[in-house]
Amino acid sequence: MLRKIMVVIDQGQDDQPALDKAIRLARVSGASLELVICDHNTYLEDGFYFDPPQARLLRQEHVERNRLLLEDMALVIRQQGFTVEVDALWGNPGYQKVIEKVLSDKPDLLIQSTRHHEKIARLLLSHQDWQLLRYCPCPLLLVKDQAWPEHPLLVAAVDPVHSNDKPADLDHQLTGVAHALAKLTHGDVKLFHSCYQAPVSGVYPLVVDKALYREKTADLLAAFAIADDALFISDEDVRHSLPVFLQQQGASVLVMGAVSRAAIDRFFVGSTAEKLLDRVDQDVLVVKPAGFTDKVKKARPENL
Incomplete structure (x- = not known):
């Protein structure tokens, strides 16, 4: 709300x-x-x-x-x-x-x-929006220059197997935020997951079972009454497959999570968000897991 x-x-x-x-x-x-x-x-x-x-x-x-x-x-x-x-x-x-x-x-x-950043700025996280990605405790909407249509499409990037140490309830949180925003704007929601796995030998890509990923996402779809065909699973690298999907679908907003990494008073948004922000033309809505506000409050002032 x-x-x-x-x-x-x-x-x-x-x-x-x-x-x-x-x-x-x-x-x-x-x-x-x-x-x-x-x-x-x-x-x-x-x-x-x-x-x-x-x-x-x-x-x-x-x-x-x-x-x-x-x-x-x-x-x-x-x-x-x-x-x-x-x-x-x-x-x-x-x-x-x-x-x-x-x-x-x-x-x-x-x-x-937010606007496109030069590569060196991205690496140094010197821009204010990169720092807000790391530290902002409330949902953060970074908007670009494109206006929303009358019925915008919101795409939530989920991770049903909770790789990269994501909190187990973050997918429900992301989907819930996307669902609520779509309801307010008379838009639609789709879910995206990349199950890409890097080649073990450096030559042959691994074969992934997409049906297994769909099974793991069934409860998430049911919780928000989202149709099965609103879930897209890609076996390609998310850095390439997600921007292409957003463009093909005519999406207006990408909803994604950002997690804190265990380090002394330091918070990072995770490699996915960092790699994608400048690759997508859509607005990006970043959501932190529950309890992140308390971690920010405990950070030393010089690290905030």
Whole structure:
């Protein structure tokens, strides 16, 4: 159930696809909106160019300009009957401030625009959306530039054999989120699973039993009254087969899970999400397993 949607506003952009989709979801769910800008400028730090009192004053003025910008946007949206709050944040790294805001305000969904990243940036996880993938405790919708059709298709990437140490109930969580979002948007849901196994010898691919995977997914389909033909099982590498499937089906949203990896105060989204985000043209809705919020709260500030 959506009660509050937080939107990260993309500064300096005329188009705001994240806000557009947030408004569509708020319209059909009755959720309130919270618009957030997180900004930082090294020149306004104490002692860089200005003494601390002057730098503090300039930062306050800068943040106030951002807040007024958000208020102008909110005024237009409120006139359409929506409940809208705004907050202008200051800090570096920006994703940390956004996560702190999520933890304090507890939105049901965080939406942010994302664009193609250069390869080196992906490897270094230097972009804010990559960090949000790792740390955001609530569902995170990373939207691209494509508008949703009247009846969008949502594809949930499931793993019925729970490989890669996924929590056993995460598939139900992913399917439930996709099902609920499809209901709100008058869309449809399909499930995708890649049972690809790398060749043992490096030459001959393994033969997989797709019927076995369908059997393991039967309970999941039944739980959400999803037809058997809405499940697609591929024996090809997910990095290639899933983007092709999404394109062929005309999907609008990919719903996938992100799990924490056991390491000291560090969280990773798993190799699948990292490899797919830039390969797909669709929006990506990332869902963390239950209990992830508590792990974020316990993380050291410097790692957040």
